[in-house]
Amino acid sequence: MNPTRKRRLIVVLLVVAAATVAVGLGVFALQQNMNYLFTPSQVQSGAASSHKTFRLGGMVKAGSIQRSKTSLLATFTVVDADGAMPVEYTGILPDLFRDNQSVIATGHMDNAHFVATEVLAKHDETYMPKELKDAMAKAHKDKPMPEGSDAGGSP
């Protein structure tokens, strides 16, 4: 390799290394802001107390969904491995919203419950035909399979 190319190689590598370090530090500094959501147990331990509006993420507790007969009001409980948070929301819920579904609700705390202005359903990365899912559920009859693979333990 001739000296000119060697010099160019060193300059290019140095610039890329410097840019990587700069972006790396930036991303590291943003780590807390870039966390998209808080889980119910994080909220209960006060991690979200500095935010007026934040996102709450977790699973919809099976059997906790109650819809109002006269309005779009729905109440349900969002749980994670060791916390639970009652949520109320007025509006149209997404297609994937149901028991044991991972959801992300945006809103604020009102005393002990969470008032959501938007509810998003988080999809998991598992794709399979319905027949396979039924067969798997049959095999685990005494322990029903959670809908989301990222759900951890069922509530």
Next chain:
Amino acid sequence: MSKWIPLWLHKLSSPPTFYRFAGALRPWLLALALLTGAIALYGGLVLAPADYQQGDAYRIIFIHVPSAWMSLFIYGVMGFAAFVALVWRIKLAEVVAMESAPIGAAFTFITLVTGSLWGKPMWGTWWTWDARLTSELVLLFLYLGVIGLYHAFEDRRQGARAAAFLALIGIINVPIVHFSVNWWNTLHQGSTIRLLGPSTIAPGMLWPLLTMMLATKFYYLASLFGRVRTDLLDLESGKDWVRTIATGSTLQ
């Protein structure tokens, strides 16, 4: 330089040789892309079973996921070619880097649009500023920046060098896009296809996805070769080999 790269590669990087090589390969690549693309679409839209949660709506992954892979893959190719162009000043590397950018931008755009169309019914929103979606948008802006910078210079080779620098720096975003779903809590789901460990997709859905991945690769190469050929003719317009082609005598 001949110490560093094999002789055939050195020969291939000369514009007239690559012009002929790409011209001979291009129809085959295009045919392969159409064939594998048709098989993948039939497999994905007709043969693959419906998903247990999403029903038929999940079928957008046969477009969305291969496009997303290509958006990163093409950036990788562009970044590598930009690196070679900056250090060794090989004309072909400059052309490959610059002509990859519009194809990559198109795949990124398709990824964002199909994701958005799927997101509205499934998630409940067209767009959200989570780490995966935001970094993919940044990827689109990087592609557009490379295209814009390249065309902002009067001298094309000078433009290519400036844009190659941007392309090379922007490669830092590629691992950020890929790992964003692991590093942060995102609305976007994690990776389904894993190189290490089992994939979480039924085999009947996996094969059309992988076939479509092949089809997009073939399409990229076919498209790139066509663009590179046109660019080489333009850049080398004073040279003998171009004159031979232009005056109609056969170079092959």
